[in-house]
Amino acid sequence: MSQLVALYELLPAIYRIRDAERGEPLRALLRVIEGELRLVEEDIAGLYDSLFIETCDEWAVPYIGDLLGVRGLHAARPGGFSRRAYVANTLAYRRAKGTAAVLEQLARDSTGWPVRVVELFQRLATTQHINHARPHSSSVDLRDTNTLELLGGPFERAQHSGDVRRIAAWRGRYNIPNLGLFVWRLQAYPLERVTPRAAAGFDDGLLRFSFNPLGLDAPLFSRPQSEQELPHLAEEHNLPAPLRRRALHEDLEAYRAALAAGATARSLYLGAQPTLRVFFDGAPLQPEQILAGHLEGWGDPQWRPPASRPVPGSDRATLVAVDPELGRLAVLRGVAPPGRIELSYSYGSSADIGGGPYDRGQAVAAALEGRPITWQAGVGQRLAALGDEPIFATLQAAVAAWNAQPAPKVGVIAVTDSATYAENLTGASVIEVPPACLLLIVAAGWPTVANPAIPGQLQRVVGQLTPVGPRPLLDGDVSVRGTGALNPGALAISGLLVAGQLRCLDGNLGRLRVDHCTLVPGEGGLRVTVGNQGLVVSVEASICDRIELAASIAALRIGDSIISSGAQSDAGMPAISTDAPAQIERTTVLGTVAARSLEADGCIFAGRVRVERAQAGCVRFSYVPEGSRTPRRYRCQPDLALEGRSAAEQGVILASLTPVFTSLAYGRPGYAQLGLACPAAIAAGAEDGSEMGAFSSLQQPQRLANLRAALDEYLPLGLEAGVIFES
Numbered sequence: 001m002s003q004l005v006a007l008y009e010l011l012p013a014i015y016r017i018r019d020a021e022r023g024e025p026l027r028a029l030l031r032v033i034e035g036e037l038r039l040v041e042e043d044i045a046g047l048y049d050s051l052f053i054e055t056c057d058e059w060a061v062p063y064i065g066d067l068l069g070v071r072g073l074h075a076a077r078p079g080g081f082s083r084r085a086y087v088a089n090t091l092a093y094r095r096a097k098g099t100a101a102v103l104e105q106l107a108r109d110s111t112g113w114p115v116r117v118v119e120l121f122q123r124l125a126t127t128q129h130i131n132h133a134r135p136h137s138s139s140v141d142l143r144d145t146n147t148l149e150l151l152g153g154p155f156e157r158a159q160h161s162g163d164v165r166r167i168a169a170w171r172g173r174y175n176i177p178n179l180g181l182f183v184w185r186l187q188a189y190p191l192e193r194v195t196p197r198a199a200a201g202f203d204d205g206l207l208r209f210s211f212n213p214l215g216l217d218a219p220l221f222s223r224p225q226s227e228q229e230l231p232h233l234a235e236e237h238n239l240p241a242p243l244r245r246r247a248l249h250e251d252l253e254a255y256r257a258a259l260a261a262g263a264t265a266r267s268l269y270l271g272a273q274p275t276l277r278v279f280f281d282g283a284p285l286q287p288e289q290i291l292a293g294h295l296e297g298w299g300d301p302q303w304r305p306p307a308s309r310p311v312p313g314s315d316r317a318t319l320v321a322v323d324p325e326l327g328r329l330a331v332l333r334g335v336a337p338p339g340r341i342e343l344s345y346s347y348g349s350s351a352d353i354g355g356g357p358y359d360r361g362q363a364v365a366a367a368l369e370g371r372p373i374t375w376q377a378g379v380g381q382r383l384a385a386l387g388d389e390p391i392f393a394t395l396q397a398a399v400a401a402w403n404a405q406p407a408p409k410v411g412v413i414a415v416t417d418s419a420t421y422a423e424n425l426t427g428a429s430v431i432e433v434p435p436a437c438l439l440l441i442v443a444a445g446w447p448t449v450a451n452p453a454i455p456g457q458l459q460r461v462v463g464q465l466t467p468v469g470p471r472p473l474l475d476g477d478v479s480v481r482g483t484g485a486l487n488p489g490a491l492a493i494s495g496l497l498v499a500g501q502l503r504c505l506d507g508n509l510g511r512l513r514v515d516h517c518t519l520v521p522g523e524g525g526l527r528v529t530v531g532n533q534g535l536v537v538s539v540e541a542s543i544c545d546r547i548e549l550a551a552s553i554a555a556l557r558i559g560d561s562i563i564s565s566g567a568q569s570d571a572g573m574p575a576i577s578t579d580a581p582a583q584i585e586r587t588t589v590l591g592t593v594a595a596r597s598l599e600a601d602g603c604i605f606a607g608r609v610r611v612e613r614a615q616a617g618c619v620r621f622s623y624v625p626e627g628s629r630t631p632r633r634y635r636c637q638p639d640l641a642l643e644g645r646s647a648a649e650q651g652v653i654l655a656s657l658t659p660v661f662t663s664l665a666y667g668r669p670g671y672a673q674l675g676l677a678c679p680a681a682i683a684a685g686a687e688d689g690s691e692m693g694a695f696s697s698l699q700q701p702q703r704l705a706n707l708r709a710a711l712d713e714y715l716p717l718g719l720e721a722g723v724i725f726e727s
Contacts, residue, residue, distance in 0.1 A: 008027060073709065107710075110706045114224065114239045117182075121176045124162060139159070154180070167721070171722065177719050183724065188222065194418045197215035209341060211343050217667075218347060222240060240346075244324070251268050279341065288316055293321040348669030350673045353542065353562065363467075364465060368410070372463065374462070376389075376414065379395055395415070399425055408437055422475040435487045435508075441496065443471055446464065447460070447466055470495070474498045494516055501526075505529060516541045532550070534553070536556075537549060537557070538558075539559070546565060547563060560586045562588045562671075564591065564666065566591075571607040574594065579612075584601075585601045586602045586692075588672050589607070590672065604693040605628070621685060622637075623682055637692075642654075672694060690702060
């Protein structure tokens, strides 16, 4: 109870009685004053919180940093990386200034990137003095496969001859003044209890599975283990790097050796924060039951997995072989086939784009448009009902229950796990959205809370969602139809992988929103047929296959997304085809575009753009290929680089000024990520100096500038640092 309400209760009873007789105008007045008082109280509390770096708002971080003499850091975009850790640890940096551990933490705090610092002068091969022997400074053992595998990376142990090129300018490495800052731009995203994809086309009775539920060969990533103290230098298991076969093999062999010796067995990768887990019929396998191996040749008719064998010191036997570099799993010979296999692992990606396990709370709130949820259903293969809430094992059953609800309604179907749902929401299972209704299909948990009416009993509350963790796969097509003539309804999808086509049928749907989803490239994409007069299609932070829209829709809006022309992203194939006005921001389009009119900002168009109404709209700070027909352009590439150049110079510029990507194959960790060789005019060509395209929000040029500015203060005299990107 607020102070003013308590004050009202302390008034003499006669005044409260008379106030009640007159309809409580005094209480109403105090409620108005109370609202203003709450604003003042919140402002005072906020000012107090802003005195401390741990609790202050982001706007206050540079002011606190100014008190400590922190200078030269670029401002972070809202929702991007924060400078809070850099300011908070400034005094600790200065106490241990110049050490490798401080430089590593400094780089991590100023950029948000995981970093490993290597004193490259320690990797120089030298003639040793007998009184100062360096046992690790020796020639490479050609029988040590682990050492050979790590050559040229941040964890190598081999010695090198001197390299006189500057590390900052010419990428020289091994010299006396050189420090190497090895940086990982990719992040590891952990998934729990995923349904693997069984390998098809084999009749030998052997069980083969891909970790990726789509059946793609994709490397598993190490789930970074937390570092407990500042002086500690990052090791391989502390970083979001692809998991190596050799590293996993040695870790598991050491675990089994400890069991055989009767010692305490610990695993770096399958310990307290396991990088991967295997479940047989719901029961997790123990580390000693897993082998690490090379499964590339499992398509050979003569291939056979290893045989299961007992583990010394344990009552268990080995059951499965895992290839972390290909993301494959095979059940060993002699093992009884389980009824159900589930896998937990981490995959690599550049940012929070597409269906993923990251927090999508803000997107879900925006999709609901401030409307209260009136109906909610849960979908899950291990979800049990508590009371009378609707819980279903399939999406088809949940959609049927939604279709049966009377209008008007605001409903949520929460898919609560990362399983695969091989079903089509078409035909009799088509999603129907009546007038004034809204349906949200979202990957989210539906938590249990205490039932206040019945002590000791749990319940689920309509309207409560935790949109973080699950990433289900809908292996099928989805169709939606808007019914009714007036006040059309809306459908929103968030956090799902859809290996099929999302199709809006002839009808009257008002809004179709796709948030943080993956409509798998090469599997169908998004299509709107005739009808749907006035429909607005919105695609945000998603990976989407081809988009084909009818002329009757009102608008297409795309932001922070990757739109692909197919699985291999052929720039000559259509990626967007619409007769509606298109508004595209911070998006990478891997294919051609055909639209009625276009507003674009900070985009990369890998294929030609053809706009019907070139007199309307504008294209700003974007890459547009030669031969495109667009509205007026402002500071776009390659136009900006070609201004004032001769014909011969223009030819050279056009040949060199094109986007360079790490990978254009969907499923690879660096999918649609700008490569290290991408021209700076594109990699730092957005309006705020960040990169063009889908990953503009990462502000990678600003992060790199922050790192170089911070190194000037903390780098020891005479040393020179170079940034080496590992991903």
